Amino acid sequence: MMTIKLARHFTKRSLLFTLLTLILPTTGFSQVLDNPVQPVLQDVQRTTDRVRNQVQQRVQDNVQQRLPETLQNLHQGVVTVANDTMNRLPVLGANNQELFTEVTLDDGTRVLEREWLVVASAEAEQVLQKLGSELLAKQELGAVGMTVLRFKVPAEFNDEELLRRELPDAEAASLARHYVYDTQGSAATADTEQAAQQRWCETPVTIGMIDTAVDTAHPAFASHTIVQKDFLANGIAQPTAHGTAVAGLLVGSHEDYMSLVPQAKLYSAAIFHRHNALQQGAALLPLLEALNWLAEQQVRVINMSLTGPGNPLLEQAVKRLSEQNILLVAAAGNDGPAAPASYPAAYDEVIAVTAVDGHGAIYRWANQGEFVEFAARGVQVKTARRDGQVGYETGTSMAAPAVSAAAACIWHENKLQNVAEVRQALQQRVIDLGTKGRDSVFGFGLLTAE
Incomplete structure (x- = not known):
């Protein structure tokens, strides 16, 4: 054996x-x-x-x-x-102490083992204690208008329907597994033509991003101050490659490539934990905390190059930020044209971005659906890489920053009043691709600075 x-x-x-x-x-x-x-x-x-x-x-x-x-x-x-x-992946903290464990459900969804989140109330806490649950955290998120309980249940109560029956109605409606989200970068094949990124403006706009940590020591950021905050427990290893690539596209300065908004002030929320060289993930609660923090910093545009399951808590946070006139941009996903919609991109309040190459051809693994709003260059675009390198990256993760940059620049330069006006203005800056008008592949079309 x-x-x-x-x-x-x-x-x-x-x-x-x-x-x-x-x-x-x-x-x-x-x-x-x-x-x-x-x-x-x-x-x-x-x-x-x-x-x-x-x-x-x-x-x-x-x-x-x-x-x-x-x-x-x-x-x-x-x-x-x-x-x-x-599929059990333990996440270790200081002194190799196991802090939590990722597991994969039958449908392929990744979650933290036996962990759940719910809007906090005294009644909910009492019910969970009676069930023998372990209350792991109680997080107040003022900017998104909620306080969230994180708890771990005994194996016999690890069932959504059962928990909903036990909780008060109002709290039951907010119940969500502690989902894990993925970055959306993909392979840059050697035979793919490289695409030059377009600069949107030299204006000192403010942009937020939720991603892995950024390697701020990279030469591309030598002349930039990136305000970075992480939302992980002390001692948890953090990946840096994906966040560095996204930040490099937005504000990096390097002789080998052109960034989108080189004078922007960038707020970076780091939420991804690292298992090993092959695996990483971001849990739902750190994602909610990151949205809350960026709203507190009065960031008007937030880039999220990540995807995962929809749930009541994330949906509520997205709606609250939209009501505060904050524009959310997200990668459509790299799960393929037949895949179901990914979140947060599929929420109505979020701009979902797909990726195309330098000829306007759709990225082969891009998600498709009615939720897709814009296309941007995201195949073989040059940006900062880990370990001080510069190279080409591919995926809807690389396309989303172009739309975030465009939104921030257009909003500032045209003195627009709200998110709805910004989305309308972006529609006037596209090249229609595919079926005439908005379609499920390219959305309204390819966003261009020209």
Whole structure:
């Protein structure tokens, strides 16, 4: 049974990497995560069932032909381990203390194990204590108009329907799992034509971003002051590659590429925890805290190059910020054209951005749907990378900052009064692509500074 013990240390993603490196070429991987092979894993996970079955068949063939017997036994052990065991990812703090654990549900959604969030009330706290729940945090979020309880339930109460029955009606309506969100960077293949980014203005506008931490020591930020705040417990490792790429697009200064708004003041909220070189995630409560903080800083435009599940708490926060005349911009997602809508991009109050290449062709893995509002260049765009490098990145994550920059510049230069006017003004700056008028692929069209 040694095989099974070894297998329990494998995640689904690490197994895929081990096996797929035998059959997939290694060309032009992005560094938008802290390890350049992650985009390949993301592409594999986004394929349809048909393609996935074909890949699995190829894996089986290659396992038999190319793996030594010991690794074949390891493979057999891995595939027999239960999914919840394979997909448990502990997050460690100082002194290697386990702070929480990510698990993957049957539908592929990532959550913190047995953790839930709900709008706080004395009645809700009493009910949760009677159920034997552990109250982990009580977070007041004044700018978004709520106080949130974070709690962990015993295994027998880890069920949404059951918890809703037990909680008071008002609090039950706000109940949400403690979801985990992903960045939306992807592979920049070597044969893809590179696209130059357009500068929107030299005006000292203010923009907020919610992402991984930014490597502020990168040479591209030498002449910039980035106001950065993280929303993670002390000692949790944080990735920097994705946030550095997004910040580089917005305000970076480098002789090899042009940033969107080089004079902007950038507020960066870091919410992503790092498991290892291949895996990272951002929990819902830090996302809500980040939105609250940026609203307190009176930031008018917030860029969110991340996606995940919709839920009542995130929806309420988005609505409250929109009511305060704050414009939210989000990546549409990189899960493929047949994937369901991703959040926060799919909320009506949020501008959802898809990615195109230098010829206006849609990025092959971009989500599609009626929620898509604008397209921007996001395929092979040059920006800051981790470890002081500069290079090309791809994904709807790289397209969203262009719309955030455009909105901030147009809002300031035209002295517009509210978010609705800004969205109308953006529609006047597009090149219509695809079906005439707004469509589910390009939205209103490609936003251009020309």
